[in-house]
Amino acid sequence: MPANFLKHSTHGGRPPRFDRCIYRSRNVVERCFNRLEQWRGLATRYDTTRESYQAAVTIASILLWI
Structure with a gap:
């Protein structure tokens, strides 16, 4: 393994191993946020209150799910 990879792997760089299942779940969440x-x-974030923002997120999520 390159020294650069070992230097960054434990301090916030690339993970030392790749878990396909975790990456697949993360990809689904990131695509949902992008949509x-x-x-x-x-x-x-035009809504000024937490309740109205949460309602907008809920409505948008329902419309995407349908």
Whole structure:
């Protein structure tokens, strides 16, 4: 293994091993966030209260799920 890989693997660099199942789950979550950010109000956080923002996220999630 290159010395550069060993130097960064324990300090926030690439993980020392690759777990395909964990990566697949992470990919699903990241794609979901990317789809939700296509909604302008969610991406720029126009809603001023926590409740209205949570409602907007819920509505957008339901519409994406349908």
